[in-house]
Amino acid sequence: xxxxxxxxxRGVAIITALLLTTLAITIVGSLFWQQQVQVRSIxxxxxxxxxQWILRGALDWTRLILRxxxxxxxxxxxxxxxxxxLAETRLDQYVENARTGxxxxxxxxxxGIVDAESRFNLTNLCQGGQINPTEVDVFARLLSGQQQxxxxxxxxxxxxxxxQGGSAANGGSTASDGTSTGTSTGTSAxxxxxxxxxxxxxxxxxxxxxxxxxxxxxxxPAALAAxxxxxxxxxxxxxxxxxxxxAEVLAARIDTLSLSDAAAIVAERKSAWFxxxxxxxxxxxxxxxxxxxxxxxVNTSYFLxxxxxxxxxxxxxxxxxxxxSGLITRVVxxxxx
Numbered sequence: 001x002x003x004x005x006x007x008x009x010r011g012v013a014i015i016t017a018l019l020l021t022t023l024a025i026t027i028v029g030s031l032f033w034q035q036q037v038q039v040r041s042i043x044x045x046x047x048x049x050x051x052q053w054i055l056r057g058a059l060d061w062t063r064l065i066l067r068x069x070x071x072x073x074x075x076x077x078x079x080x081x082x083x084x085x086l087a088e089t090r091l092d093q094y095v096e097n098a099r100t101g102x103x104x105x106x107x108x109x110x111x112g113i114v115d116a117e118s119r120f121n122l123t124n125l126c127q128g129g130q131i132n133p134t135e136v137d138v139f140a141r142l143l144s145g146q147q148q149x150x151x152x153x154x155x156x157x158x159x160x161x162x163x164q165g166g167s168a169a170n171g172g173s174t175a176s177d178g179t180s181t182g183t184s185t186g187t188s189a190x191x192x193x194x195x196x197x198x199x200x201x202x203x204x205x206x207x208x209x210x211x212x213x214x215x216x217x218x219x220x221p222a223a224l225a226a227x228x229x230x231x232x233x234x235x236x237x238x239x240x241x242x243x244x245x246x247a248e249v250l251a252a253r254i255d256t257l258s259l260s261d262a263a264a265i266v267a268e269r270k271s272a273w274f275x276x277x278x279x280x281x282x283x284x285x286x287x288x289x290x291x292x293x294x295x296x297x298v299n300t301s302y303f304l305x306x307x308x309x310x311x312x313x314x315x316x317x318x319x320x321x322x323x324x325s326g327l328i329t330r331v332v333x334x335x336x337x
Contacts, residue, residue, distance in 0.1 A: 085112035
């Protein structure tokens, strides 16, 4: 009898010991898993910061290039150093002090600078709540050239006028210009996306970035994709740089030019860039420029900077808008993804 009781007690003790061991292993395993998650989270944060610093360093270098360009040249064209894209380049000098041997991370950087004034500026459509019919016609021609509905130009201008407190019917009264010169990034203060109106009225959202065109009735993602490379939103009204604008934008800007005429001008300027507007007018081949003479230029104040950094398993893309005034440059906004 006693032997049976002892046997049962030993069995219970063994089972209890096994349960306790299992519980201890589970707890230890959970702790190790949580520690691994925390380590990975910290490592991801470190990589994120390192990618940001690499891109910010590249942005500072870009500003230096643009300042130096302004120092030696009064015009801007696609043969200048700023226009040369940076192919994917390995950052061989990028080594962390705490890593050696095979633990050195593989970092690459690529990107380029785009003349923002080579594109049609949507801000030209409406200022102070007043629609500019000439600019609406330019945007309509650009849309038509890409097989899109030209009526979207008027719809865009009307939305911008309403957002600025004006009236699409009569041009409206003077209000804010609806543009943004702040920083648009998850790490910097400023405005991201379309800007709303905080006065409690039912005004629509404004157009602060190209993607905000999707708020315009009738604008589809397909239509936006068709014209994305030809439009931009800048803080103020700007002309088109005839030294950098593609044929599609030139044909839309100057109503006397057909697309084939504009393509011929783009091909010709590669051998000799336009020195000034008079030079451009002379080489138009008899085409009239009087209607758009004030809307074209041979230099630029705004540049789009695109950057892509890859660090180990992580990557980040950046786009920034830089304003250059003489030898002074400033970052208008930064968008990171």
